[in-house]
Amino acid sequence: MTELLQGATRDEALAPLLAQGWTETADGNAIRKRFTFRNFNEAFGFMTRVALFAEKRDHHPDWRNVYRTVEVELSTHDAGGLTAKDIELARTMDEAAAHV
Numbered sequence: 001m002t003e004l005l006q007g008a009t010r011d012e013a014l015a016p017l018l019a020q021g022w023t024e025t026a027d028g029n030a031i032r033k034r035f036t037f038r039n040f041n042e043a044f045g046f047m048t049r050v051a052l053f054a055e056k057r058d059h060h061p062d063w064r065n066v067y068r069t070v071e072v073e074l075s076t077h078d079a080g081g082l083t084a085k086d087i088e089l090a091r092t093m094d095e096a097a098a099h100v
């Protein structure tokens with residue numbers, strides 16, 4: 001199982017994501033972001049690319065699509081909080097959203 005991120009390691013991993021619009025949930029066990037695209041096609045294309053990555057890494061987002069927005073919540077369920085897998089997936093999502 002991947003280890004929970006804690007202390008300075010967690011802070012350093014999170015800082016660049018918080019600067020990119022990610023926020024921590026109140027309990028600190030997950031991070032969230034709302035992505036907004038130009039249309040449904042771009043939103044679904046983003047989800048498709050992220051889904052392929054998520055399946056390859058065996059780490060999956062909780063997410064909700066409404067028209068051209070995708071709301072995402074990332075957490076490692078097996079570990080009960082944030083791990084390096086969530087950080088990696090968040091970065092991948094930011095990268096995918098920048099290249100729709």
Ligand SMILES: C[C@H](O)[C@H](O)[C@H]1CNC2=NC(N)=NC(=O)C2=N1
Nearest residue numbers: 058059060061075076077078079
């Ligand atoms: C058996 C399989 O590896 C696990 O269920 C994986 C699949 N994808 C997962 N995704 C996320 N976000 N958290 C998990 O704990 C998780 N566990």
